[in-house]
Amino acid sequence: MLRNTTGSIGGLAAKKAASSVRSVGKKVLTSNASKLAATTAARCNSTKANNTSSASISSASARSYSTRSTVVQLLNNIGSKREVEQYLKYFTSVSSQQFAVIKVGGAIITQQLPELASCLAFLYHVGLYPIVLHGTGPQINELLENEGVEPEYIDGIRITDAKTMEVVRKCFLEQNLRLVTALEKMGVHARPITAGVFGAEYLDKDKYQLVGKVNSVNKAPIEASIEAGYLPILTSLAETPSGQLLNVNADVAAGELAREFEPLKIVYLNEKGGIINGNTGEKVSVINLDEEYEDLLKESWVKYGTKLKIKEIHDLLQHLPRSSSVAIIDVDDLQKELFTDSGAGTLIRRGYKLINRNSLKEFGNPDLLRSALLRDPEIKSGKLSAASYLKTLEKIPFKSYGDEPLEVLAIVINDEANNQLPKLDKFLSSRTGWLNNVTDNIFSSIKKDFKELYWIVNENDSNLSWYFSKADGSFAKNGEILFWYGLKTNQVSELIKEFDTSSNFNSSSLSSSKESGVFSSPTQKRGLHTYNNHFKSQFYHARRQITTNPNPPKRESTNNQKLKVALIGARGYTGQNLISMIDKHPYLELSHVSSRELSGQKLQGYNKDNIVYSNLQVEDIKELESNGEVDVWVMALPNGVCKPFVDAIDSVGGTKSKIIDLSADYRFDTTGEWVYGLPELNDRNEIAKARKISNPGCYATGAQVAIAPLVDYIAGTPTIFGVSGYSGAGTKPSPKNNVKILNNNLIPYSLTDHIHEKEISSQLGLDVAFTPHVAQWFQGISHTISIPIKPKSLTSREIRNLYQDRYQGEQLISVSGEAPLVKDISGKHGVVIGGFALNSKENRVVVVATIDNLLKGASTQCLQNINLALGYGEYDGIPDDLFIRG
Template structure:
C-alpha cells in the first residue's frame, strides 16, 4: 500500500504542478515528505531524475502525454536480449525500477540466447541451426527452459532489491503451434496471446517479467523467437513504444558504420531494402518491424537501443538508438492548384498564430502565395506544413512558415520536413519569436543566429557565408518587412515594431538574448576578420619539420588551399621518401640544412617558411634566411619567439591581436595551443577581472608530440589523468604576458588523442549575470568564423578534429563575483596548424579563412 501511495502521489504531483504552472522540483519536495522507507526510491529523486533526462518544455509535454493519457499496460513493451541480463543486469534493473517508481508498467519480455550456447557447450551438446533457427530437441529444450527460469529469476530478484514488485510470468501467455516439427523439432510459431496474466500482474502493482516460451494446446512447451513474441504482445496491447534492447544500441549502416537515428518506413522502406548492406538478419528485422507497425496506430514506434539509453528513448524527442515508425510520405507543392484538398491546407494554416490573432486571414495569405514563388513541404495529412518563399531568383530563400500539430512535434515529423528542406535548399533563413516553446529545436537546425533584443525575434540561417549573413543581419535590423510574416506555431508573443537600437547578436553562433536582458557592456568586435581580399597569386610554402602532427595537418590544408602550394618539405627521419597525402605535386622529403636554406632564399624560391620544430631548434634556420636579405616571410610554431622584445616578431593570434599588424608582418610567432584557448576565453572579461584567473587545462596526448615519453604513453594514460609542470609552465608565462594579466595555469594530459578542455575560474570586480557575460563574449567575437559561443559547457570530444574554439558554460556563483568559463580547442588545429594557416593567409594577402573549414556548429554540442 505504501508503494502505491508513493507512486500515485508522484503522478498527482506532476499533474498538479503542470496545471498550476509550479516548478516541478519545488512541488515534488512537498510530495517527498510522505512517510516512505529507505527501501524505496524517494518520489522526489525519481521525478527529478526523470526531468533531468528531458531537454525542453515540449519534451516535458510529451512525457506527460505518455504518463497520464494511456492505460499502464499500453505504455511500452520492452524486449530484453539475453546478453543484457548477463552483462548489464544492474543497469537494466535500475532503468525498470525508475519507470516503476513513477507509476509506469512496461511489459518486459526477455530472451536467453547466448547463455544457452554456453550451457550446451559445457554439457557437450553442439548447438544446431537451420536457416538461422536453433533446432531444439528434448535435451536442448531442457537446457533452454532451465536457462529461461534462471534468467527470469535473476531479473526479478534484482528488481525486488530495488523496491520493485515484479512478477515472474514464465508460462501461460503465448500459445503456439509447431513451426516445422520434422525440421526444427520443439520450435514454435506464436498463434495466440493470453492477456490475463499480464493484466493481473499490473493490476496487482507488479511489473510483468515474461519469458519467450510458448505452449501448444496439449501443453507441450515450445521455444519461440523473442523478437517475434514481443511483436505479438505489441499487436495485442498496442503500446506507444516497442523497445528492443541489445548490445549494439541500434541499426548501423553496413557501409559507413553510421547509426541510423530514425527510419520513416512510409518514406524510406523500399529504398532501404535496396541497400547492399541490408541483408540476412537486418532485412528480416526491418520487414518484421514494418509488418508489426502496419497493424498498430501511427503513433506507435519501435526503438532499437542499448539499455543505458532506455530513459532517453522513452522520454525525449532526441531519443537514442534507432527509432522506426510508419510516418507518412512527404509531399511538396509549388502552386496552390497542386493541393488536392484546399480544406486541409486551410486547416494547417489556421495553426498560424498571426492568423489566429486576426492579424492576417487565410484568404489573404493564400492570395500572397499566388503572387510569389514558393515551395510547400508537408506530410500527407499536413500534420506539418512548411512554406519556403523566394525559391526562384537571386534572393536567399526564406522559411516563411513552419506549422505543426501537436502530433507532428511528438512524432518528429518536423525533423523529416526539415531534412527535406536541407536537401532542396543549400541556403535558408527564418525568424522565430524568442518565446516560442520550440526555440531550442530551431537553434539545433541552424548554423548561425542573431537576436533582436528589442522586438524579441531571433534570426536563424544555414548555408550562408559571412558576407551573406552580415547582409541578412543588416536587413533584419533595418527592414521592417523582414521582421514580419514569419510564423512558427508554438507559445508566442509577437511584436512587429522595428528599432535600430537593438542588441548585437553573434555572427555564426547560435545564441539569443531576451527583451528583458540589459544592453551589452562592450561594443562589437573591434578587430573584425579580413575577408574577400583580391590576391590570387600562387604562394610557395617550405615546411621545416613536416613529420610531426602539426606539419601533417598543415600539409593537408595546403593541399586544399586555392592559392598555396608546397615547394619543399623537410624532415630528417623521412628524407628521400615520398610525401603522402598531398595531391598538387610529387614531392619528396628533404633534410634541409642551413646552407640549403640560404641557397633557396637567395634564389627567391620560397614565399613563406613555416618552422614546425621543437622549442630551441629553429634559430639557426631563421638566421640563415635573414642572412641573405631575402623577401620571404617566416612563421615559427615553437615558443622561441613568443616573448620577443625586439619588435621584429609579431604574436599571431588574429582574434585578439591587430589583424592589420599581422598582415604587414614578415615574421610571426604562432601562439601555443593551451595559450590560444585560455587567452580567447579570458580576454573579453579583462576589464572585469579582480584577481588572478585560475586555469585547469587538460590535453590529449598528441600535445606531447611523436617522441615517446610518459605523457604520450597510452598504457600509462589508460584510465588516468597526469598533471605536469605544476607551476611556471611556459604557457602560463605566455598567457600572462599576452593578456597583461597574471594567471595560474596547471596542465594535465589525458588518454584521448587530440583536443584541449580548459576550466577557467575568473574573479570579477563587478556583479554580472551569466547572460550579461555571454553577451559580452558574443559581441567581442562577432564575425569570427573560428570562435563559437554557446550557453552550454562544451565537450572536448566535440572539438576533436574541428578547426575552432568553443567557449561556454558561463557559470556565475551566487555572489556574482566569480564566473567559470569552459573553452575547448583542438591542440593540433586551431591550437597550431589552423592558426598557422590563418596567419599565413593574412601575411600573404588572402582571405583570412581560405583553406580552413567552417566546421564547428552548435549541433556538435
C-alpha cells in the same frame, strides 16, 4: 522521437545530435540510478508491506512524489527539462500497459544486469510501466555445452527436442528470477510471469520439434501486474491448449505483445545499440519506412539478419498506429532514446510520405490546407486571414512541404526573378507532427532543395531551441530572431542590415507553439550566433597547432604613448575592476565612461582625471570616432547589445581605433574580423595585429586552460562542473545574486547548451558538457573537470608535467599538485590548475581549476588584450602583488 535524419539511409553517415551529453548522460544515469534505487528501496518496500490493498499500491501516485521528482532531475542530466517533461507527458498520455514493450536479449542479463535494472528502475520511479520480455539464448548454449549437447539450427531456428526444452525452461526461470531480484533490490516492484501469456501451435513439429508459433496472447496476467503496481517480467515460453511448453523466439514474442497492446514504443535492447550501416560503419539514426523501405532493402549492406529484422519490423508497424515506433538501442542509452530529441539508437517508424506542391491547385483539399494555416499565430489571432494569405501565394512563387494529412506544413517563398533570398515563410506543425518527427523530415527535405535560406521567429516561441539547432547563425532584435543557413558573409551582412534597419522586414511567426503544447518551457534569448561544424573544425586545427607550441614569447612594450580608452557599459563589476586597473596603468587613460543608469554622476575610483558618466548614443560614438578621440573602445554590455555601437565605429571611414568586446556576441565570429583574445592559448601576434578582439568568457577561460594540454589524449566528452560566486550573475537583481536565497544553497542553471559550453567546444575543437552553478560567495570560480583519456596513455606524473611544460613562463597561470581552493583565487589575476587525479583504470583524469570571474575571467584578460593590441607590455597595469606564479 525528435531527431535529425540526415544520412540515415543510402550510404550517408548517420548523424546524431546532442553528442555533448551522450557519454555524460550514460555515466550519470547508470551511477545515479543505482544510488537512487538504493536510497528508495527501503521506502518502496515499506510501502509494499504497509499497504495491503491492491488499490493502495496500484499506481505511481502511491509512491513518494519526492522520489519521482528526484528521478526527473536526474533525467535532466541527459536532456533538457523541456525534453524530459515533454516525453513524460507523451508517455503518460496512454494507459500504463501502452507505454512500451521492451525486449531484452539474454546476453544483456548476463553482462549488463546492473545497468538494465537501473534503467528500468528509472522508468518505474516516474510512473512508467514497460512490459519487459527477455530471451536466454547465450545461457542455453552454455548449459547445453556443459552437458555435451551440440545446439542444432535450421534456418536460424533452434531445434528444441525434449532435452533441449528442459534446459530452455531452466534457463528462462533462472534468468527471469535474476532480473526480478535485481529490480526488487532497487526498490522496484517486479512480478515474474513465466507462463500463461502466449498460446501457440507447433511451428513445424517434424522439422523443429518443440518450437511454437504464437496464435494468442492472454493480456490478463500483464494487466493485473501493472494494475497492482508491478513491472511484468515475461519469458517467451508458450503453451499449446494441452499444456505442452513450446520455445518461441523472443523477438517474435515481443512483436505479438506489441500487436496486442499497441504501445507507443517497442524497444529491442542489443549489444550493437542499433542498426549499423555496412558501408559507412555508422549507426543508422532513423528509418522512415513509408519513405525509405523499398530503397533500403536494395542497399548492398542490408542482407541476412539485418534484412530479416527490417522486414519483421515493417510488417509489425503496418498493423500498429502511426504513433508507434521501434527503437533498437543499447541498454546504457535507453533513457536517452526515450527522453531526448536526439535519441541514441536506431528509431524505426512508418512516418508519412512527404508531398511537395508548387501551386494552390495541387493541394486538392482546400479545407485541409486552411486547417493547417489556422495553426499560424497571426491567422489564429485574427491579425491575418487565411484567405488573404492564400491570395498572396497566388501572386508569388513558392514551394510547400507537407505530409499527407498536413500535420506539418512548410512554405518557402522563392522569388528568384527579383534576386530575393529564399525565405521559410511558414512552418506550422501540430503536436503529432512534432512528436513523430515529421518536422525534422520536412526540414531535411527543404535543406536538400534550398542551399541557402532565412526565416524569422518570435523570441517567445517555445520551439526556439529547435530553430537554433537548424541554423548556421542568428541575430536578435526587438523581440524577433533572424535565422539563416548557407549564406555567404556578405549575404549575412546585408540580411542583418536590412533586418536591423527595416521596420517591416517580412516579420513572421513560423511556429504553432501554442497549438502544439509540446515545447512549453521558456527559452533563453540569444543574440548573434554563428557557430557551426565547419568553423568548429577551423578552430580545432588552429587550436591544435597552437597547443603544440608551448611557451610563446611574451610581448614586451613597443609603445610609450598615452592612449585613450572609452568604456561603454561601466556600471557592472567588470567595468569597475577595469577602471581600477586603468587608473594604475602607466600609459592608458579613460576618456569616456558610458552608463545609462549612472549618467551625470561622477566616476568613483579613478584619480587621473575628473570623469563624469555619460550616456553615449550611436551618433555620439560616430562623432568621437571621427574626431579620433578614442584609441580603444571597450564594450562591457550584455549579450546581444553591442552591435549598433560596433557598426557606428565601423561606419567612420579610415578608423584606426581598436574594439574589445566583453560579451559573447563575437566569440563565434566567422568573418575573420574578430580575434578570440585568450593570450595563453591563442597566437599573441594575431591578437596584437587585430583591430577587433572578442574577450573570452570567465567559465570558458578557466575550462579551456584546464583542458587544452590534454587535447591530444582525450577519448570522450570532458565533463565540467562549474561553480561561480554570485558576482557572475551581474548587478541586476535576480535569484542568482540574492544573498538570502543563496545562503546555505547552491543554484544550478542552464543545465545544457549554456553559451560557455558552446564557446569551450568551439575553441578546443571537441565537445564538452558544462553545468554551471552559483554559490553564496561573491567572486571566484571553481571548475572540477572529468576528462576521459586514451587508456594507459599517461601516468599521473606525466599529466602534471604536460601542464607544467605547457604553461612554463605564463605569469597568470599556476600549476599545482594539489586541488586549488576557490577562496584563494578571489582577488587574484590568474588561473590555478591542480588535482590531476588519475583513476585506477588510467582512462580518466580529474583536473581542478580556479579563476576569478571578474579579473582573469573578464577585466584582467581585457587589459591583457588591450596591452597586446596597443603595443604595451602584456602585463602593464596588472598589479604585481596579485600575480600567481607557478
